[in-house]
Amino acid sequence: MSSFKSIPGTFDILPDGQTSGGDSIAPSRVWQHVETVIRQVMALYGAEEIRTPILEPTELISRGIGQLTDIVSKEMFAFERGGTNYVLRPEVTAPVMRAYQQHHLDQRGGVQRLFYIGPCFRAERPQKGRYRQFHQFGLEIIGATDARADAETIACAVDVYRALGLNDFKIRLNSLGDAESRPRYKEALIAYIKPFSDQLSEVSRNRLESNPMRILDTKNEKERLLLKNAPLLVDFIDEESRLHHDEVKAHLSAIGLSYVDDPFLVRGLDYYSRTAFEIESESIGAQGSLAGGGRYDLLSVELGSKKVIPAVGFAAGMERLLMALEAAELVNIPFGRLDAFFVALGDEAMKWTFPVAHALRAAGIKVGYDLSGRSMKAQMREANRQQARQVIIVGDDELASGIAQVKDMDQSTQRSVPFDQLTNQLTDKE
RNA sequence: GUGGUCGUAGCUCAGUUGGUUAGAGCGCCAGGUUGUGGCCCUGGAGGUCGGGGGUUCAAGACCCCUCGAUCACCCCA
Numbered sequence: 387m388s389s390f391k392s393i394p395g396t397f398d399i400l401p402d403g404q405t406s407g408g409d410s411i412a413p414s415r416v417w418q419h420v421e422t423v424i425r426q427v428m429a430l431y432g433a434e435e436i437r438t439p440i441l442e443p444t445e446l447i448s449r450g451i452g453q454l455t456d457i458v459s460k461e462m463f464a465f466e467r468g469g470t471n472y473v474l475r476p477e478v479t480a481p482v483m484r485a486y487q488q489h490h491l492d493q494r495g496g497v498q499r500l501f502y503i504g505p506c507f508r509a510e511r512p513q514k515g516r517y518r519q520f521h522q523f524g525l526e527i528i529g530a531t532d533a534r535a536d537a538e539t540i541a542c543a544v545d546v547y548r549a550l551g552l553n554d555f556k557i558r559l560n561s562l563g564d565a566e567s568r569p570r571y572k573e574a575l576i577a578y579i580k581p582f583s584d585q586l587s588e589v590s591r592n593r594l595e596s597n598p599m600r601i602l603d604t605k606n607e608k609e610r611l612l613l614k615n616a617p618l619l620v621d622f623i624d625e626e627s628r629l630h631h632d633e634v635k636a637h638l639s640a641i642g643l644s645y646v647d648d649p650f651l652v653r654g655l656d657y658y659s660r661t662a663f664e665i666e667s668e669s670i671g672a673q674g675s676l677a678g679g680g681r682y683d684l685l686s687v688e689l690g691s692k693k694v695i696p697a698v699g700f701a702a703g704m705e706r707l708l709m710a711l712e713a714a715e716l717v718n719i720p721f722g723r724l725d726a727f728f729v730a731l732g733d734e735a736m737k738w739t740f741p742v743a744h745a746l747r748a749a750g751i752k753v754g755y756d757l758s759g760r761s762m763k764a765q766m767r768e769a770n771r772q773q774a775r776q777v778i779i780v781g782d783d784e785l786a787s788g789i790a791q792v793k794d795m796d797q798s799t800q801r802s803v804p805f806d807q808l809t810n811q812l813t814d815k816e
Numbered sequence: 817g818u819g820g821u822c823g824u825a826g827c828u829c830a831g832u833u834g835g836u837u838a839g840a841g842c843g844c845c846a847g848g849u850u851g852u853g854g855c856c857c858u859g860g861a862g863g864u865c866g867g868g869g870g871u872u873c874a875a876g877a878c879c880c881c882u883c884g885a886u887c888a889c890c891c892c893a
Contacts, residue, residue, distance in 0.1 A: 480893090513889095658893095
């Protein structure tokens with residue numbers, strides 16, 4: 387047992403995967419597979435990958451988040467060094483917008499579709515599907531106000547899930563209106579709730595001051611009843627936003643995507659406007675949200691742009707996606723088989739093996755051999771464990787004759803192959 | 817930060833009302849076959865029973881503390 391352990395809320399991705407308590411971390415090949423599918427789907431949307439640093443200036447994030455600066459100090463990994471404030475990125479939208487502005491990506495021309503896959507960090511207490519180092523992927527469409535962009539981000543996320551075989555999800559959709567809509571709505575909501583605030587839970591009562599819209603998220607049945615006749619955000623949004631929302635829904639319908647209009651779906655941050663959506667899985671418990679996103683036209687201004695750069699995107703969690711895939715038993719990525727495994731008998735044969743194996747690898751053949759000088763039986767067992775299709779047996783006799791014994795492990799048949807024909811024959815075999 | 821549950825081999829777990837050398841299955845290593853894998857048989861390695869303290873003639877079991885894991889609350893940009 388080693389004396390060092392990975393930091394709580396972080397985990398290793400291993401060749402065979404691992405289980406830690408209730409959670410199981412998928413094998414690395416499953417992660418690779420999911421990432422490959424994400425890249426394929428993104429390619430279908432003409433999206434290019436963007437990789438931004440994991441370290442960002444704290445200011446970038448706190449600007450984005452606005453006045454809620456205790457989030458920065460309590461919920462994020464932030465530190466100061468040499469007078470500069472750094473933060474491990476808690477999400478990727480703000481960094482992407484930063485990069486867009488820094489490198490004038492609008493000058494590439496047209497609307498930018500940018501996707502990312504990578505780690506993010508939050509200093510919260512870990513729980514199922516929530517880690518301190520977690521992995522997100524997402525798509526940002528920057529430079530378009532068109533409602534098709536909103537619908538496209540949703541479609542793209544859904545396409546990723548479908549490409550992986552997931553069909554068990556639900557799309558919730560809402561419109562947050564423009565920058566003026568929410569203050570108006572907040573006022574009305576508080577006015578509605580105040581009269582019976584003494585019937586609310588302590589938690590919700592505190593929210594009444596800090597973040598009244600989050601009360602709508604309550605899971606408490608009694609509170610849900612009280613909220614039954616609460617004013618709805620939809621009734622407070624501006625006409626243009628309403629039209630935009632209708633368009634988004636029409637576009638979704640046009641591609642046969644069903645959604646649930648959820649007037650209670652809200653976003654805490656001020657730079658969000660119009661479209662907000664969430665994609666949930668039924669099968670992964672309390673942390674059921676697979677992906678979320680929406681329109682954030684005002685972020686660019688928050689980050690210092692003189693003009694509004696319209697943008698919409700989604701962000702999705704890899705861990706939760708993998709959990710959902712596992713729950714649906716869609717994660718059978720086979721172990722990568724070796725084409726051939728050398729069984730070398732004796733020192734001379736072992737020496738001979740190395741350059742030959744190297745040459746086969748150069749020819750694109752996946753080969754392995756024993757590195758611990760073990761018995762033939764042990765080498766055969768190793769070949770079997772690695773599921774090698776064939777075994778190349780070489781001992782003193784073979785070295786003398788220049789002819790190897792090649793055994794097909796699936797058929798249990800064996801044949802003689804001259805050394806100089808090994809590459810050809812193994813290539814044909816595949 | 818708050819609450820629930822749980823810590824015994826690499827993994828999954830047994831360990832009877834406290835009783836003497838702490839077990840199983842799988843995995844790993846080796847032998848059975850001095851040049852042939854999977855199946856089978858035999859053997860081996862691997863545990864300060866999370867850590868510390870206490871009760872007792874005796875603690876993996878009981879008590880206290882502590883650390884860790886996990887689920888949930890808070891939070892969720």
